Amino acid sequence: MNPTGPLLAIQDLGIHMRTYEGRARVLNGVRLAIHEGETVALVGETGCGKSITAKAILGLLPPNAEIVSGSIAFKGRDLLRLSEEELHGIRGRQIAMIFQDPSTALNPVFTVGEQLTDVVLWQGARSATIGRRVTPEVRQRCLEILRLVRIPDPEGAFGRYPVELSGGMRQRVLIALALVGRPELLIADELGTALDVSVQDQILLELRELVRTGGLSVLYITHNLGVARLVSDRIYVMYGGEIAEMAPAAEIFRRQLHPYSQGLLAAVPRLTGTMGEGIEGRIPDYVNPPPACRFEPRCPFRMEVCRLQRPLLVEAERDRWVACHLHGSREDSGSGEESG
Amino acid sequence: MGLVEAEAVVKHFPITKGFLRRRVGEVKAVDGVNLSIKEGATLALVGESGSGKTTLARVILRLLPATSGRVSFDGREITTLDDGALRAVRQKMQIVFQNPASSLNPRRRINEIIEEPLLIHRVGTPGERRRRVGELLERVELPSQDFMFRYPHSLSGGQRQRVAIARALALDPRFIVLDEPTSALDVSVQAKIITLLRRLQRDMGLTYLVISHDLSLVRNVADVIAVMYLGRVVETAAVAALFGDPKHPYTRALLSAIPTVSDEESALIPEKITLGGEIPSPASVPSGCAFHPRCYARIEGCDRVTPELVRVGPDHHASCILYDPAHGAPGLHGGGSSGMD
Numbered sequence: 231m232n233p234t235g236p237l238l239a240i241q242d243l244g245i246h247m248r249t250y251e252g253r254a255r256v257l258n259g260v261r262l263a264i265h266e267g268e269t270v271a272l273v274g275e276t277g278c279g280k281s282i283t284a285k286a287i288l289g290l291l292p293p294n295a296e297i298v299s300g301s302i303a304f305k306g307r308d309l310l311r312l313s314e315e316e317l318h319g320i321r322g323r324q325i326a327m328i329f330q331d332p333s334t335a336l337n338p339v340f341t342v343g344e345q346l347t348d349v350v351l352w353q354g355a356r357s358a359t360i361g362r363r364v365t366p367e368v369r370q371r372c373l374e375i376l377r378l379v380r381i382p383d384p385e386g387a388f389g390r391y392p393v394e395l396s397g398g399m400r401q402r403v404l405i406a407l408a409l410v411g412r413p414e415l416l417i418a419d420e421l422g423t424a425l426d427v428s429v430q431d432q433i434l435l436e437l438r439e440l441v442r443t444g445g446l447s448v449l450y451i452t453h454n455l456g457v458a459r460l461v462s463d464r465i466y467v468m469y470g471g472e473i474a475e476m477a478p479a480a481e482i483f484r485r486q487l488h489p490y491s492q493g494l495l496a497a498v499p500r501l502t503g504t505m506g507e508g509i510e511g512r513i514p515d516y517v518n519p520p521p522a523c524r525f526e527p528r529c530p531f532r533m534e535v536c537r538l539q540r541p542l543l544v545e546a547e548r549d550r551w552v553a554c555h556l557h558g559s560r561e562d563s564g565s566g567e568e569s570g
Numbered sequence: 571m572g573l574v575e576a577e578a579v580v581k582h583f584p585i586t587k588g589f590l591r592r593r594v595g596e597v598k599a600v601d602g603v604n605l606s607i608k609e610g611a612t613l614a615l616v617g618e619s620g621s622g623k624t625t626l627a628r629v630i631l632r633l634l635p636a637t638s639g640r641v642s643f644d645g646r647e648i649t650t651l652d653d654g655a656l657r658a659v660r661q662k663m664q665i666v667f668q669n670p671a672s673s674l675n676p677r678r679r680i681n682e683i684i685e686e687p688l689l690i691h692r693v694g695t696p697g698e699r700r701r702r703v704g705e706l707l708e709r710v711e712l713p714s715q716d717f718m719f720r721y722p723h724s725l726s727g728g729q730r731q732r733v734a735i736a737r738a739l740a741l742d743p744r745f746i747v748l749d750e751p752t753s754a755l756d757v758s759v760q761a762k763i764i765t766l767l768r769r770l771q772r773d774m775g776l777t778y779l780v781i782s783h784d785l786s787l788v789r790n791v792a793d794v795i796a797v798m799y800l801g802r803v804v805e806t807a808a809v810a811a812l813f814g815d816p817k818h819p820y821t822r823a824l825l826s827a828i829p830t831v832s833d834e835e836s837a838l839i840p841e842k843i844t845l846g847g848e849i850p851s852p853a854s855v856p857s858g859c860a861f862h863p864r865c866y867a868r869i870e871g872c873d874r875v876t877p878e879l880v881r882v883g884p885d886h887h888a889s890c891i892l893y894d895p896a897h898g899a900p901g902l903h904g905g906g907s908s909g910m911d
Contacts, residue, residue, distance in 0.1 A: 431827035456829025508761030
C-alpha cells in the first residue's frame with residue numbers, strides 16, 4: 231500500500247509491570263501499523279492494554295513498566311532506542327496526543343492562550359515557556375489554530391481560563407493544543423466520549439475533516455465501537471494485552487472472525503432493538519494469564535489446542551488478520567475453518 | 571393512573587451572591603414536567619447533561635423538595651407527606667446510582683452494605699436479616715458464600731453494580747430509579763447487568779425509571795421515553811413511535827448523532843443533522859422555546875412562544891410550535907416523515 235513502509239510500526243511489543251501481586255504481563259506481542267493519512271482505531275474494554283500501548287508510543291510509561299520485547303518504529307526509527315533528548319524532539323511535535331478528559335487535561339491556572347503559546351514557543355526547550363514574550367506571529371498562529379478547531383470568538387477564548395469554557399470548547403482547545411505543533415501522527419485517547427452525544431458528533435466530524443484535509447495520521451483509542459466505526463479506516467480489536475483481530479472498519483462490523491470481537495459486537499445495544507447478553511467471565515489476571523490463548527477461559531468455541539498453543543496473528547482472509555485457532559492463515563488454510 | 575405520577579413539577583435552585591446571600595437569579599433545573607409511569611413498566615428519561623433528568627428523578631423520590639407541583643406514588647401524594655409517613659413510602663422507592671465505585675462504602679463488607687437498609691427500617695431479627703442478605707446476593711447472581719464478607723474494592727465494576735442492585739432490592743421496593751446504571755461499565759458487562767435488571771423486573775413486577783444519555787441503550791430497555799431539554803420534556807412516546815417517527819427537531823438531531831455499529835441501524839436514523847453549539851446553562855434559559863437558538867427548523871415566533879406538549883400521535887406528544895394547531899401546525903418539512911393528522 232505504501233512503498234516507503236508505514237508511518238508507525240509496532241512489532242512484537244511486550245510490556246511487563248511490577249505490581250504487588252507480581253509481574254503483570256500487560257502487553258504480549260502487540261503488532262500494529264499506521265500508514266500515512268490513515269486513521270486507525272484501537273478498540274477494547276477496560277484493562278485490555280490500549281492506553282498502555284499509546285503511552286509506550288509516546289515514551290510515557292509509568293516507572294514500574296518494563297519493555298521486554300519488540301520495537302516501535304516511527305518513520306523507520308525505533309522510538310524505544312532513542313535517548314530522552316531525541317524523543318523530546320518527536321513527542322508533542324511529530325507525534326501529539328489529545329488527552330481523554332477535557333475537564334482535567336488543561337491546566338486550570340493558565341489561560342487558553344498561555345497554554346497554546348507555550349507549545350509554540352517551546353521549540354524543544356526543556357523548561358516551561360509561560361511568561362515569555364509572545365510575538366504577534368505566535369499569537370497569530372494560535373488564533374489560527376483556534377479558528378481551525380471552530381472555536382467561536384477565538385480572540386475571546388485566547389484570554390479565558392479553562393473553567394470559563396464549556397466541555398465541548400475545552401475538548402476543542404485540547405485538539406488545538408495537539409495540532410498547534412503540526413504533528414504527523416495524532417493519538418486520540420477516548421476523544422469525545424466524555425461529552426454529550428450531540429457535541430461528540432460535532433467534534434468527531436470536525437476532526438475527521440481536519441485529518442482529511444491536513445493529511446494527518448491518527449491512532450484512535452476507544453472503547454466505543456460506534457465511534458470507531460465513524461472515524462476509522464482500519465480497526466484493531468485488543469483483548470488481554472494482545473491484538474485479537476484487525477480488519478478494515480467497513481468489514482469488521484459486518485462480520486467478525488475472532489470470538490471475542492463477536493461477543494463484543496453482540497453486546498452493543500442497537501437501535502434495531504437487539505442487545506446480546508454479554509460475555510461470560512472477566513478479563514484475565516495479568517499476573518497469571520491463561521497459558522496459550524488469553525480468551526480461552528471465556529470462549530464459547532474453545533478447543534483442546536487453545537490451552538496448549540498460543541494462536542498467532544495471521545492473515546486469515548485478504549486484509550483480515552486474526553489470532554484464533556478457528557482460523558488458519560491464507561497460505562496454509564488446509565485445516566483452517568471458514569467462518570460463517 | 572400510573573404507579574408514579576408527576577404533575578407540573580418545578581425545581582428551581584436559587585443563585586445567591588455575596589455575604590448576605592442575596593438572590594440574584596435561579597437555575598431552572600426542572601421547569602414544569604408531567605410524567606406517568608405504569609406499574610411494571612420502564613420509563614426512560616433521556617437528555618444531555620444539564621437537561622434536568624437527575625434532578626427530576628430526585629424530586630420524584632423526594633430526595634429534593636419540589637419548588638412546586640405534585641408527585642404521587644400509588645395514588646398518594648408524597649410531596650406534602652411528613653417525615654414519618656414518608657419513611658414508609660420510601661421503603662417502596664429505591665435508587666441505584668451511576669458509579670458503584672463511589673456509591674458503596676469502601677469500609678463496609680458486602681453483607682453490611684446490603685443489610686443497611688434493613689437496619690435503618692428495623693426489619694427482622696439479625697438471623698432473618700442474614701438470610702435475607704444471602705437471598706438478595708443470589709438474586710443478583712453473586713454466590714453468597716463467595717461475596718458476603720468481601721469489600722467493594724475486591725469486586726469488578728459489574729459485581730459492584732450487582733451489590734448496589736441487591737441493596738436497592740432489600741426492602742422489596744415496587745419502584746426503582748436507575749440513574750445511568752451502566753454508564754461506568756464496559757459493554758460486555760453492561761449487557762449482563764441489563765439482562766439481570768430485565769429479569770428482576772419480570773420476576774418481581776418492578777417499575778423502573780431509567781435515566782440515561784445513551785439512546786441505543788434506552789431503545790433496548792424502556793417502554794416509554796421522555797426526552798428532556800433544559801428542564802422540560804420536549805417529546806414523549808412509546809419506544810417504537812419515538813425511534814420510528816421522532817417529531818421534535820431536538821429528538822431528531824439526537825438520534826442522528828448516535829454512533830451506530832451496523833448498516834441496519836444507520837438505515838433507521840433520520841437525515842443527518844449536526845447541531846451547532848451546546849446546551850446552554852439552565853441558569854440562563856433562552857426565551858420562548860429553549861431549543862430555538864440551536865434549532866435548524868426554527869420559524870418566526872420560536873424565540874417568543876413557549877411551546878406546550880401537544881398530541882402528535884397515539885400516546886405521542888411533542889412540544890414544538892411546528893406541531894401546535896394554535897399556530898397552524900405546519901409540521902417539520904424535509905424530514906421525510908410528515909405523518910401529521
